[in-house]
Amino acid sequence: MKESMISGHTQGLTPELRMLQDTINRFLLNEIHPVEVSARKNDCTELPKPDVKRLQAMAKKLGLWCFETPEEYGGAGLSSFPFVVAYEAASKHTYSLPDPGCGVFGYDPPNILHSANEEQKARYIQATVDDARQWFIGLSEPTGGSDPARAIQTKAVLDGDYWVINGRKMWTSRADVAHHGIVFARTGTGRSGISAFIVDMPAEGISVRPVKVIRDHGTNEMLMENVRVHRDNMLGNEGEGFTLAQKWLVRGRLKIAAQCVGVAESALDIAIEYARQRETFGKKLASRQSIQNMLVDGYIEVKAARWLLWDAAWQDDRGEDARHAASIAKLYSSESSFRAVDSAMQVLGGMGMSREMPLEHWFRGLRVNRVVEGPSEIHRMLVARDILGADALQS
Numbered sequence: 001m002k003e004s005m006i007s008g009h010t011q012g013l014t015p016e017l018r019m020l021q022d023t024i025n026r027f028l029l030n031e032i033h034p035v036e037v038s039a040r041k042n043d044c045t046e047l048p049k050p051d052v053k054r055l056q057a058m059a060k061k062l063g064l065w066c067f068e069t070p071e072e073y074g075g076a077g078l079s080s081f082p083f084v085v086a087y088e089a090a091s092k093h094t095y096s097l098p099d100p101g102c103g104v105f106g107y108d109p110p111n112i113l114h115s116a117n118e119e120q121k122a123r124y125i126q127a128t129v130d131d132a133r134q135w136f137i138g139l140s141e142p143t144g145g146s147d148p149a150r151a152i153q154t155k156a157v158l159d160g161d162y163w164v165i166n167g168r169k170m171w172t173s174r175a176d177v178a179h180h181g182i183v184f185a186r187t188g189t190g191r192s193g194i195s196a197f198i199v200d201m202p203a204e205g206i207s208v209r210p211v212k213v214i215r216d217h218g219t220n221e222m223l224m225e226n227v228r229v230h231r232d233n234m235l236g237n238e239g240e241g242f243t244l245a246q247k248w249l250v251r252g253r254l255k256i257a258a259q260c261v262g263v264a265e266s267a268l269d270i271a272i273e274y275a276r277q278r279e280t281f282g283k284k285l286a287s288r289q290s291i292q293n294m295l296v297d298g299y300i301e302v303k304a305a306r307w308l309l310w311d312a313a314w315q316d317d318r319g320e321d322a323r324h325a326a327s328i329a330k331l332y333s334s335e336s337s338f339r340a341v342d343s344a345m346q347v348l349g350g351m352g353m354s355r356e357m358p359l360e361h362w363f364r365g366l367r368v369n370r371v372v373e374g375p376s377e378i379h380r381m382l383v384a385r386d387i388l389g390a391d392a393l394q395s
């Protein structure tokens with residue numbers, strides 16, 4: 001992939017961060033991009049597994065491994081701001097959704113594990129980092145995902161030293177490939193009646209049914225019938241599951257926002273290059289105002305999305321409550337990146353629809369980002385509550 005033509009995103013970065021960004025850019029250009037070109041021609045929907053393994057070893061050596069996991073566990077230990085800079089850079093290639101490089105940079109253990117006890121951390125975090133293990137998060141159910149505190153019906157009942165879990169989860173990404181998962185289940189009533197459990201896969205009593213969706217990577221429905229989980233595998237205390245999930249929301253939102261910014265920028269780069277080369281009616285597309293408008297609007301939206309993202313990341317790094325800012329960043333970047341990719345497809349005309357180009361792949365992947373990690377409507381609702389006051393929403 002070419003150097004970005006709409007750069008400027010290096011402004012304000014320390015030399016260390018520029019170096020990190022540059023290392024990632026070069027890794028993408030020299031290692032990931034050549035593999036992607038042939039994978040795309042062969043109609044693949046992800047990087048071939050042997051290439052992922054080979055590239056993982058290289059990324060590990062370069063220190064581009066598990067960006068947000070603390071260094072003591074072998075991760076890069078990036079706090080929120082360096083993390084979003086790295087994650088945006090790592091998302092500027094074809095197969096960057098849902099995971100940059102299809103896992104080439106390792107899989108960070110779910111953030112919620114940082115609230116685990118020492119024994120759980122020792123058992124799960126190091127192994128996840130070392131072996132690039134994947135996790136699933138089982139929060140959403142067929143009864144709903146926007147409002148899990150009310151929708152969760154899966155139940156966990158204590159039987160001696162084991163919790164026995166029964167219920168059904170919906171849209172559980174990676175449940176078909178994960179080594180471990182976190183299941184949220186009801187151990188009581190209301191918000192404070194939800195607990196979180198670490199489940200080792202494959203687990204007796206769990207059956208997984210793949211559910212295909214608009215993006216190239218599907219998701220799953222998960223049926224749990226008398227799944228026995230040792231009481232040592234409860235995360236936090238009984239009834240704390242929902243609070244813990246809330247505590248780690250910010251990073252999830254920042255991650256999606258950074259990914260969206262990276263992809264939108266890559267899409268605009270392609271469209272700018274195309275508009276400069278392509279001639280119709282005796283003139284370059286770039287000379288047409290209707291084409292310029294699409295590119296300029298996309299360019300401004302990407303810049304705005306990045307500033308909202310950086311603002312949220314800085315707030316988080318300063319130890320402030322960044323939930324409001326992260327909601328805004330996630331909402332704006334997921335919606336504006338979708339518009340940017342749509343515009344890029346329009347500028348390329350027929351080529352924009354071609355499966356040989358990454359645009360249609362991003363278009364479908366980004367559509368999902370407007371629903372996961374809180375759909376747009378829920379983020380608008382949260383921001384409305386903050387700016388209008390909760391009481392005004394009831395009146």
Ligand SMILES: Cc1cc2nc3c(=O)[nH]c(=O)nc-3n(C[C@H](O)[C@H](O)[C@H](O)COP(=O)(O)OP(=O)(O)OC[C@H]3O[C@@H](n4cnc5c(N)ncnc54)[C@H](O)[C@@H]3O)c2cc1C
Pocket residue numbers: 136137138139140141142143144145146147170171172173174213218219368371372373374375376377378381
């Ligand atoms: C590809 C994919 C991967 C996913 N991966 C996971 C995963 O790994 N783990 C997991 O737990 N979940 C996962 N999800 C589930 C996702 O988090 C939910 O789809 C999402 O939270 C919305 O829940 P829902 O689909 O039940 O929609 P609902 O909650 O039924 O909402 C339907 C629509 O109504 C809107 N809406 C809801 N309430 C309001 C309101 N008060 N005001 C206005 N509008 C409202 C919503 O925004 C949405 O547009 C995944 C979903 C997809 C599509």
